Amino acid sequence: MKYSEFDEIIPDLKMDICRKAYLENRDKIRIKKEELVVKNLGKIFDATLEIGILKGFQAMTMRDLSRVSGLSMGALYSYFSSKEQILTVYLGQGRKIIREVLERFIMEEALPAERLRTAVQVHLFLTEKMQEFFFFSYMEAKNLSSKERERSVQGELNTEKMFEEILVDGQESGGFKKQNPTLTASVIKAMLQDWYLKRKKYAKRNVHVDEYADFVMAFITPFCIHE
Amino acid sequence: MKYSEFDEIIPDLKMDICRKAYLENRDKIRIKKEELVVKNLGKIFDATLEIGILKGFQAMTMRDLSRVSGLSMGALYSYFSSKEQILTVYLGQGRKIIREVLERFIMEEALPAERLRTAVQVHLFLTEKMQEFFFFSYMEAKNLSSKERERSVQGELNTEKMFEEILVDGQESGGFKKQNPTLTASVIKAMLQDWYLKRKKYAKRNVHVDEYADFVMAFITPFCIHE
DNA sequence: GTCTATACACAGATAGAC
DNA sequence: GTCTATCTGTGTATAGAC
Numbered sequence: 001m002k003y004s005e006f007d008e009i010i011p012d013l014k015m016d017i018c019r020k021a022y023l024e025n026r027d028k029i030r031i032k033k034e035e036l037v038v039k040n041l042g043k044i045f046d047a048t049l050e051i052g053i054l055k056g057f058q059a060m061t062m063r064d065l066s067r068v069s070g071l072s073m074g075a076l077y078s079y080f081s082s083k084e085q086i087l088t089v090y091l092g093q094g095r096k097i098i099r100e101v102l103e104r105f106i107m108e109e110a111l112p113a114e115r116l117r118t119a120v121q122v123h124l125f126l127t128e129k130m131q132e133f134f135f136f137s138y139m140e141a142k143n144l145s146s147k148e149r150e151r152s153v154q155g156e157l158n159t160e161k162m163f164e165e166i167l168v169d170g171q172e173s174g175g176f177k178k179q180n181p182t183l184t185a186s187v188i189k190a191m192l193q194d195w196y197l198k199r200k201k202y203a204k205r206n207v208h209v210d211e212y213a214d215f216v217m218a219f220i221t222p223f224c225i226h227e
Numbered sequence: 228m229k230y231s232e233f234d235e236i237i238p239d240l241k242m243d244i245c246r247k248a249y250l251e252n253r254d255k256i257r258i259k260k261e262e263l264v265v266k267n268l269g270k271i272f273d274a275t276l277e278i279g280i281l282k283g284f285q286a287m288t289m290r291d292l293s294r295v296s297g298l299s300m301g302a303l304y305s306y307f308s309s310k311e312q313i314l315t316v317y318l319g320q321g322r323k324i325i326r327e328v329l330e331r332f333i334m335e336e337a338l339p340a341e342r343l344r345t346a347v348q349v350h351l352f353l354t355e356k357m358q359e360f361f362f363f364s365y366m367e368a369k370n371l372s373s374k375e376r377e378r379s380v381q382g383e384l385n386t387e388k389m390f391e392e393i394l395v396d397g398q399e400s401g402g403f404k405k406q407n408p409t410l411t412a413s414v415i416k417a418m419l420q421d422w423y424l425k426r427k428k429y430a431k432r433n434v435h436v437d438e439y440a441d442f443v444m445a446f447i448t449p450f451c452i453h454e
Numbered sequence: 455g456t457c458t459a460t461a462c463a464c465a466g467a468t469a470g471a472c
Numbered sequence: 473g474t475c476t477a478t479c480t481g482t483g484t485a486t487a488g489a490c
Binding site: 056142157183190193194207216 | 282283285286366369370384406407409410411413414416417418420421425428432434439442443445446447449450
């Protein structure tokens with residue numbers, strides 16, 4: 001699969017986050033017209049991401065957010081009861097959407113070697129599509145409440161677990177070399193994270209996500225798979 | 228080399244940072260007794276690191292810093308003229324010390340394969356020894372002034388460049404497989420960064436830094452070196 | 455539903471006593 | 473050199489007009 005194909009298949013994730021955020025927080029949001037809420041949540045989340053990436057969530061003021069989103073301070077507080085809640089809801093819903101997409105794509109493949117390739121590709125393609133969100137999410141995880149932070153860490157561990165299972169499966173059903181699957185999954189994940197944490201570096205070097213995916217596969221193959 | 232050996236050879240880096248910070252900022256620091264300044268800079272930097280890791284530098288207040296460091300607000304401001312300056316001086320001096328140590332250890336080796344192993348080990352050992360500093364430095368780089376942030380990015384690129392040079396050298400003088408040295412250096416660095424960014428995860432799994440170093444070498448060897 | 459104006463708390467920074 | 477007390481700006485959050 002190429003990124004261009006993936007990009008066409010995948011739905012509008014931004015809007016999904018907003019709609020899900022509305023549905024799960026209807027009781028807390030004072031505004032009632034669904035269309036309006038979804039539209040304004042979009043403005044709020046976009047602005048949060050933009051400012052948050054630039055100077056961090058803590059340093060973002062509600063006045064900043066008001067200015068960039070185009071909503072007044074008063075309006076913002078009829079969607080969220082606190083600044084902290086914006087972060088919690090945004091990152092929480094994003095995490096759910098991401099998990100859904102990852103699971104949907106990766107479950108399709110049967111052979112371990114193909115599942116490994118697909119997992120690497122889908123992970124990279126998804127982080128390419130939502131690079132800013134992933135970056136922001138990574139950097140701001142520590143500012144979440146301990147309960148939410150725990151969930152965030154767990155989400156990362158699940159991704160790693162998925163790679164570990166593919167590796168164990170490959171070792172058992174043949175074709176994969178014997179190695180420590182936990183550590184291997186861990187460093188594969190580190191390579192994938194570099195793509196969204198250092199996006200600008202790769203852009204400057206004109207490395208396309210398809211090229212990076214191929215490279216990562218070429219790198220891990222001689223260690224993981226008999227040839 | 229084992230981490231335990233490295234740990235014994237290496238000087239007291241914390242104190243080096245404080246002493247260097249004093250020497251380069253004598254004009255800006257209102258206190259004049261060297262011994263006293265170095266001691267109090269130690270308290271200030273330790274407290275900054277402790278609070279900064281917990282909730283981020285932006286969220287740390289000068290009152291927090293006063294409480295944890297044991298110095299009054301007034302005293303803090305006779306060492307630094309602003310909160311921002313504490314970050315700039317601390318990260319800047321840390322970066323210099325780190326570069327010195329890296330260069331000193333890695334220049335010793337002659338053969339590319341040995342230099343690669345040493346570079347991996349020294350990098351991991353250094354980040355193990357100063358894990359909190361590296362973590363903090365990574366997370367707070369975006370809060371630096373644009374000039375200082377540029378230096379920070381450049382520091383990372385230099386590390387990568389070092390790996391790239393070892394790889395190119397190995398390819399030219401034989402023994403290393405032909406591959407893209409820039410991308411290879413990039414993912415090696417990603418694996419090394421994971422060690423200090425996810426320190427707690429590895430601690431929970433009882434993975435020692437020596438084991439991780441061996442694993443990283445085992446992982447990159449079949450891709451980089453003819454066997 | 456959205457706005458402006460404002461309350462109130464707390465941040466960074468400084469003055470001046472000791 | 474270090475402290476306490478205090479100034480002043482800015483932050484989050486709300487009240488109430490439209």
